[in-house]
Structures are given as C-alpha cells and as structure tokens.
Amino acid sequence: MRNIYYLILGIVLTICCTACNKEWEDEQYSYMASFKANVNAQGVTTTYVRFKPGGVVKYDLPVIMSGSTLTGKSHTIHFGLDPDTLERLNIEQYGHREELYFQQLPNKYYSMPESVEMPAGECLTTLPIEFKLDETLDQADKWVLPIQILDDQSYDYQANLRKYYRRAMLRLLPFNDYSGTYDAAQYRIFLKPDVKNPFTISSQRAFVVDDRTIFIYAGTRDIDYLDRKQYKVFIRFPEKGTDSKLLEVWSDNPEIELELDEKKACTFTMNEEMDELKPYLKKIYITLYLYYSFKDYTTVPGTKLEYVVEGSLAMQRNLNTLIPDEDQQIQW
Incomplete structure (x- = not known):
C-alpha cells in the first residue's frame, strides 16, 4: 500500500513539475500601437517647433508598441488625419463659440509619411513630421494637427483602444528667441x-x-x-x-x-x-x-x-x- 502512495505522489509531482512553466516569458497583453503624447487640460498636446522662415523643422512623435514582451517581428504602423475627433474636441471645450475653436493645420505647412516600421525586438519608434512655417500662419488662430493610428483587420497590429493613446492632437506653438x-x-x-x-x-x-x-x-x-x-x-x-x-x-x-x-x-x-x-x-x-x-x-x-x-x-x-x-x- 505504501508503494502505491509513493507511486501516486510521484505521478502528482511529475504532473505539477511538467505543468509549471515560465509564464512571465509569455505575452500577458495584446500588442497595441500607441502615441506618447501627453495632453493638457484642453485635450491637446503642446508641440513646440522652432520657427525657421523658409526652412523645414523636423518633429519626431514617439510611437510605442505595448506588451509585456518585445515583439518578435516587425510591424508596419499606419497613420492618418483625424478631423472628426478635432471637431468633437472643439464642441466639448468651447460649445458653439466657433471663434475660439482649434483649427486644423493646412496641408502646406507640414508633411508626414503614411506609415512607419516598428522593428522586431523594439517597442519604440517615431513618426517624423516635417513642418514648414512662414509669416502667413497667423498665430492668433489655435493650430492643431490631429493624427490617429489607423486600425484594420489586414494590419498586423491593433491600435490602442484608449482615445488619448491612439490619437495625438498636436497643438502647434512655433517659437523664436523671444516668444x-x-x-x-x-x-x-x-x-x-x-x-x-x-x-x-x-x-x-x-x-x-x-x-x-x-x-x-x-x-x-x-x-x-x-x-x-x-x-x-x-x-x-x-x-x-x-x-x-x-x-x-x-x-x-x-x-x-x-x-x-x-x-x-x-x-x-x-x-x-x-x-x-x-x-x-x-x-x-x-x-x-x-x-x-x-x-x-x-x-x-x-x-x-x-x-x-x-x-x-x-x-x-x-x-x-x-x-x-x-x-x-x-x-x-
């Protein structure tokens, strides 16, 4: 009888040891693409850009791939404008006082790629935005560049579900030596x-x-x-x-x-x-x-x-x- 007990105990120990694995090495969450763009009380991200008449100024917007482990393959993350969220933000902040609304930055003042590559084994990359500013951009208006991470079933990633992670409302504030x-x-x-x-x-x-x-x-x-x-x-x-x-x-x-x-x-x-x-x-x-x-x-x-x-x-x-x-x- 004692041998039977030892046999049963050995089987249980074997099963337990076999079932144990290093669960911390497995992915605990979903791989989701997010912006690192902290917002202020108005729901926008203050973006300072050096004013260079006729010149191009590059601004790198951080993009993060969330998860408890580093992804083993590269991901192509896609971006687009988000005028709908900007419109909603204006209504929430200012109601129907349209003279105070944030204005979407015209296309001629910036350029950015439609996608960037998140390399395998990395969790951080940047979206390079090139601003070309001049005296015609009246700073009496509140210029915002609204960007979102695009999501589609065909993409090999998921955009973060939270609004302020999948979207970046860049409130443009050019500066010079005296501003x-x-x-x-x-x-x-x-x-x-x-x-x-x-x-x-x-x-x-x-x-x-x-x-x-x-x-x-x-x-x-x-x-x-x-x-x-x-x-x-x-x-x-x-x-x-x-x-x-x-x-x-x-x-x-x-x-x-x-x-x-x-x-x-x-x-x-x-x-x-x-x-x-x-x-x-x-x-x-x-x-x-x-x-x-x-x-x-x-x-x-x-x-x-x-x-x-x-x-x-x-x-x-x-x-x-x-x-x-x-x-x-x-x-x-």
Missing part, C-alpha cells in the same frame, strides 16, 4: 482718465511672427477673446550683433489708434548665465519695457475706451545644454 509666456507682475493697464486704479494681469503670452518679431494682445486681452485679432501689438527686436536696445512697436489695425511716447521708449534687456548648482543649465533672462496707448472700440459699441499700458514683462528661459535637440532642450 513665450512673460510674467506681468510689473505690467499695468490704465483706463483713462483713471490712472490710480490700474488693471493687472498675471502673465502675457508672446506669439511668433517671424524670427525676430513677436506679437502680444493689447491690454488685458488674450487668445480666448473673440475680438483678439483686432488688438494685436507687434514687437520687433533689433538685428543680433547690434548694440541697440530699442524695440519697434506697432499695430496692423488703425482703428485701435496705437500710439507711442517719444519720451518713454520701448526697450528690452537680454542676459544669460549658467546655473550655479546645475552647471549644464543655461538661464536666459528677457525683460521688455513697454509704454503705449490704444483705444478699445468693440467692448462698448459706439464708444471708444482709451487705455494706457506701461510696465515690464519678464521671462526666464532655461536650456538644458546636455540635450542636443533644441525643442527638447528648452524647459518650457
């Missing part, structure tokens, strides 16, 4: 004749016009005002290598009657230094001093409200000099 978000703690907007109780704003965004020109919005306006295009204030910096600190300031809309004061010139300073604790980190400080007046003719129909704007806008741009790619080097 960005300026601190406006020392910036004052006076409604004449009251010069004792100024309006204030916390920050002012400067948008690209060309390689040495930016524009801001007059007074308290920002990109979410319906009439913002009528209140652009252009600022041009002098050629590099010159000692001039004077700024050229003007408006393209004569109706706001933008005026400068010869006694209070618009100027700027620009300095840089290396961080004391992080020697690889370069800090660039830009300060603008502005003084101008303008008239608001849209807030109260039939009435022009005169404003005087005076003060400083300051920005600090940090550059990680260890990173070769400029769009990744700047710590936005």
Whole structure:
C-alpha cells in the first residue's frame, strides 16, 4: 500500500513539475500601437517647433508598441488625419463659440509619411513630421494637427483602444528667441482718465511672427477673446550683433489708434548665465519695457475706451545644454 502512495505522489509531482512553466516569458497583453503624447487640460498636446522662415523643422512623435514582451517581428504602423475627433474636441471645450475653436493645420505647412516600421525586438519608434512655417500662419488662430493610428483587420497590429493613446492632437506653438509666456507682475493697464486704479494681469503670452518679431494682445486681452485679432501689438527686436536696445512697436489695425511716447521708449534687456548648482543649465533672462496707448472700440459699441499700458514683462528661459535637440532642450 505504501508503494502505491509513493507511486501516486510521484505521478502528482511529475504532473505539477511538467505543468509549471515560465509564464512571465509569455505575452500577458495584446500588442497595441500607441502615441506618447501627453495632453493638457484642453485635450491637446503642446508641440513646440522652432520657427525657421523658409526652412523645414523636423518633429519626431514617439510611437510605442505595448506588451509585456518585445515583439518578435516587425510591424508596419499606419497613420492618418483625424478631423472628426478635432471637431468633437472643439464642441466639448468651447460649445458653439466657433471663434475660439482649434483649427486644423493646412496641408502646406507640414508633411508626414503614411506609415512607419516598428522593428522586431523594439517597442519604440517615431513618426517624423516635417513642418514648414512662414509669416502667413497667423498665430492668433489655435493650430492643431490631429493624427490617429489607423486600425484594420489586414494590419498586423491593433491600435490602442484608449482615445488619448491612439490619437495625438498636436497643438502647434512655433517659437523664436523671444516668444513665450512673460510674467506681468510689473505690467499695468490704465483706463483713462483713471490712472490710480490700474488693471493687472498675471502673465502675457508672446506669439511668433517671424524670427525676430513677436506679437502680444493689447491690454488685458488674450487668445480666448473673440475680438483678439483686432488688438494685436507687434514687437520687433533689433538685428543680433547690434548694440541697440530699442524695440519697434506697432499695430496692423488703425482703428485701435496705437500710439507711442517719444519720451518713454520701448526697450528690452537680454542676459544669460549658467546655473550655479546645475552647471549644464543655461538661464536666459528677457525683460521688455513697454509704454503705449490704444483705444478699445468693440467692448462698448459706439464708444471708444482709451487705455494706457506701461510696465515690464519678464521671462526666464532655461536650456538644458546636455540635450542636443533644441525643442527638447528648452524647459518650457
């Protein structure tokens, strides 16, 4: 009888040992293609691209193949535009206020391949997008390039089922040496004749016009005002290598009657230094001093409200000099 027990025990042990395998070496999930494109509160991915007039700037959008193991074969991943999701996003964010909608970037400003290869044994590749920007692309509009990973039964992969993984809403923000978000703690907007109780704003965004020109919005306006295009204030910096600190300031809309004061010139300073604790980190400080007046003719129909704007806008741009790619080097 004892031998029978030993025999049964041996059989059970044999079955158990045979059944055990290294399950961690088997694929635990599905191979799914995804974008690595983190979204902000508006559901878009901020995409910074250096402005180069007449030149091409390459942007590499990361594409990931998910799974617990590396795929043993290559996959051809296909891409296309996704205007339907962009339309839905606009409605969710802004309702029926179409003047605030994100706009799809016109085809002439970019090019990208229809597919890329995910090599065998790899889980990361990039979708190369080439942007060709010029002064005709008005940054008063919110340009977005909506891309999706295409899915089909004939493809040898599956697109990720989650919206923000299979789609990338690239919110294009070209930059030059002077664009960005300026601190406006020392910036004052006076409604004449009251010069004792100024309006204030916390920050002012400067948008690209060309390689040495930016524009801001007059007074308290920002990109979410319906009439913002009528209140652009252009600022041009002098050629590099010159000692001039004077700024050229003007408006393209004569109706706001933008005026400068010869006694209070618009100027700027620009300095840089290396961080004391992080020697690889370069800090660039830009300060603008502005003084101008303008008239608001849209807030109260039939009435022009005169404003005087005076003060400083300051920005600090940090550059990680260890990173070769400029769009990744700047710590936005």
